[in-house]
Every structure is written in structure tokens, then in C-alpha cells.
Amino acid sequence: xxxxSIASTHNRLSGVAQALDLIDSDVVIxxxxxxxxxxxVTTTNQLAATHVDATRATLExxxxxxxxxxxxxxxxxxxTPDSGFDNYGYRDLTSDYKIEFMDLVLSELSxxxx
Numbered sequence: 001x002x003x004x005s006i007a008s009t010h011n012r013l014s015g016v017a018q019a020l021d022l023i024d025s026d027v028v029i030x031x032x033x034x035x036x037x038x039x040x041v042t043t044t045n046q047l048a049a050t051h052v053d054a055t056r057a058t059l060e061x062x063x064x065x066x067x068x069x070x071x072x073x074x075x076x077x078x079x080t081p082d083s084g085f086d087n088y089g090y091r092d093l094t095s096d097y098k099i100e101f102m103d104l105v106l107s108e109l110s111x112x113x114x
Contacts, residue, residue, distance in 0.1 A: 043079025075104030
């Protein structure tokens with residue numbers, strides 16, 4: 001059975017950290033980079049995207065579990081992943097974490113073209 005957790009806090013960082021702590025015993029870390037997939041419905045309206053602080057809390061948690069390489073992958077409905085990574089401050093995460101950014105739309109097209 002898959003467990004989920006919900007936490008109510010006054011900020012994203014502590015909320016995500018608290019929710020992850022609640023399911024900590026279920027988290028299995030692979031011996032390879034971990035993909036984190038925030039949601040970007042649009043790349044110009046922060047209300048329609050996962051806030052970078054929520055993603056930062058996830059990266060902090062996973063780093064504490066020994067993950068040292070990440071792939072952050074998105075496929076927005078409106079806009080490009082690069083514009084979202086820039087507009088929402090995701091590129092700043094590279095100062096603290098080893099991250100590869102991935103465009104899921106282009107990845108899907110290249111897989112289908114082979």
C-alpha cells in the first residue's frame with residue numbers, strides 16, 4: 001500500500017519537510033540520480049506551478065538521505081521549461097545541488113522519433 005502524508009505549516013520548506021518525515025520509512029533511495037518532477041502548468045504564473053521552496057525542501061530531504069545528483073524535469077502546458085526554470089528561480093538551486101534540468105516534452109518527442 002502506498003502511504004501519503006499531509007502537513008499544515010506556515011511555510012513551504014517546513015511543510016514539505018514535515019510531510020516527508022511522516023513517510024520517511026517508505027522512502028527508498030536508488031544508487032543513481034533522482035528525478036524530481038515539479039508541476040509547471042504555465043511558466044508565467046507562479047500560482048500554476050510548484051514553488052521552488054517546495055522543491056528545495058525535497059532536495060534537502062533527499063540530500064540528507066545520500067542523494068547527490070538530481071534531474072528536475074518538467075513539461076509545461078504553456079511556456080517552455082527553460083522559461084519556467086528561470087522565472088521561478090529553479091536555476092538558483094544549482095548553487096547548492098548538482099542538478100540536470102530536463103524538458104519532458106522534448107524528451108518525449110525525441111523518444112517517439114527514434
